Amino acid sequence: MKINKLQLVNFRNYDHCSVAFDKMVTVFYGKNGQGKTNILESIFYSAFGLSHRTNKEDEMVKFSSEGMAVLLDFAKEDGSHSIHMKRFTENGKYHKEIKIDGKKTTAKDHYSFLNTVMFSPEDLQIIKGDPSLRRRFMDMEISQTDPVYYALLVRYRRLIKQRNSLLKGIRDHNQPQEPLTAWDEELSDTAAQILIKRLDNLRKLKEIAIPVFHILSDKIDSLEIKYEMKGNNGGLFYPEEEKTDNMKDFYIESLKERRFKDIMQGSTGIGIHRDDLKTYINEADSRSFASQGQQRCCALALKLSQIEYVKKVSGEYPVLLLDDVMSELDQYRRNQLIGFINDKVQTIITVNDKTLIPDFGSNQYFNVEKGIITLN
Numbered sequence: 538m539k540i541n542k543l544q545l546v547n548f549r550n551y552d553h554c555s556v557a558f559d560k561m562v563t564v565f566y567g568k569n570g571q572g573k574t575n576i577l578e579s580i581f582y583s584a585f586g587l588s589h590r591t592n593k594e595d596e597m598v599k600f601s602s603e604g605m606a607v608l609l610d611f612a613k614e615d616g617s618h619s620i621h622m623k624r625f626t627e628n629g630k631y632h633k634e635i636k637i638d639g640k641k642t643t644a645k646d647h648y649s650f651l652n653t654v655m656f657s658p659e660d661l662q663i664i665k666g667d668p669s670l671r672r673r674f675m676d677m678e679i680s681q682t683d684p685v686y687y688a689l690l691v692r693y694r695r696l697i698k699q700r701n702s703l704l705k706g707i708r709d710h711n712q713p714q715e716p717l718t719a720w721d722e723e724l725s726d727t728a729a730q731i732l733i734k735r736l737d738n739l740r741k742l743k744e745i746a747i748p749v750f751h752i753l754s755d756k757i758d759s760l761e762i763k764y765e766m767k768g769n770n771g772g773l774f775y776p777e778e779e780k781t782d783n784m785k786d787f788y789i790e791s792l793k794e795r796r797f798k799d800i801m802q803g804s805t806g807i808g809i810h811r812d813d814l815k816t817y818i819n820e821a822d823s824r825s826f827a828s829q830g831q832q833r834c835c836a837l838a839l840k841l842s843q844i845e846y847v848k849k850v851s852g853e854y855p856v857l858l859l860d861d862v863m864s865e866l867d868q869y870r871r872n873q874l875i876g877f878i879n880d881k882v883q884t885i886i887t888v889n890d891k892t893l894i895p896d897f898g899s900n901q902y903f904n905v906e907k908g909i910i911t912l913n
């Protein structure tokens with residue numbers, strides 16, 4: 538995939554802006570707070586319909602404006618395409634419109650149309666942070682290339698919400714328990730399908746992330762990645778893909794067993810919304826024991842494997858967005874990263890100091906100052 542042109546209207550600190558991407562590597566450089574990350578955010582928004590750094594879409598609308606728009610032209614193997622994201626106010630309310638190739642579309646169909654992988658300093662949280670961030674990492678990766686997975690997730694979230702509200706109704710208002718059996722059946726079926734897709738994704742991810750991590754660590758450290766599930770009694774276990782034939786029955790039984798507990802808590806205590814993706818460096822849990830540098834390498838290895846994963850599954854490389862990460866990497870890892878990109882992956886980079894990104898003939902540089910972009 539190759540982005541050719543980006544146009545912004547009232548997006549963050551940009552009034553009107555138009556950028557043509559003529560090379561495989563595009564560098565936006567400039568001082569802090571000038572609008573470099575805003576550019577990557579607008580591309581991420583065009584790909585996923587959400588920001589990589591806030592849940593509040595309104596924050597992306599330029600101060601004192603009524604709405605904003607992002608228009609992205611790009612090429613896939615099957616030809617040229619455009620995505621038009623628009624947020625506007627009507628009768629005092631915000632509305633969102635997504636168009637692909639000029640036709641209105643839904644969030645579901647939009648989600649996997651343009652593939653991008655973003656790597657930013659906050660991605661260290663994939664290793665250090667809560668399990669929810671690692672689940673999000675997996676979910677975004679799989680959804681990018683698998684619309685069925687996206688639909689399963691949407692269904693699962695709806696079922697969990699409905700089941701939890703029923704659990705509270707039973708606890709607080711003495712509602713009958715019988716309807717739980719039907720909910721548990723559907724929830725278990727959906728959970729089992731999601732789990733199988735996650736484990737398949739993990740197998741492909743490991744094939745790439747483990748050797749890439751070894752290289753990034755200068756062949757010193759080893760990485761292991763495991764999918765961790767919570768059992769009924771608080772125990773943990775690690776399913777393997779080949780042993781997941783009866784996961785639906787497993788979930789049905791587990792939900793039945795813990796029904797009383799769930800009613801008391803008013804929430805569902807097991808399921809794919811509680812699982813984790815554990816990483817181990819030299820056999821120690823990297824969340825607790827790895828150094829900052831090892832955690833950064835691990836996050837980078839996961840992101841780079843995401844690129845290869847998208848390529849493997851969709852047949853095309855995604856666009857790589859590198860937000861302010863070059864200054865955090867030492868020379869060795871910067872070179873490894875640049876070697877990995879190697880002209881095959883369109884890469885858009887933000888950086889303070891442009892000299893950190895040497896030009897081997899395929900770079901273009903833009904200076905960013907107070908929301909004005911100048912080719913330089």
Ligand SMILES: Nc1ncnc2c1ncn2[C@@H]1O[C@H](COP(=O)(O)OP(=O)(O)OP(=O)(O)O)[C@@H](O)[C@H]1O
Pocket residue numbers: 548549550551567568569570571572573574575576596597598599600861887889905
């Ligand atoms: N909704 C908005 N309307 C107008 N300006 C905004 C809005 N949101 C953020 N900004 C401005 O955008 C600028 C920050 O942009 P951005 O995060 O892209 O900076 P950056 O160049 O990447 O900086 P750094 O190198 O520090 O990461 C700030 O000046 C901020 O005030």
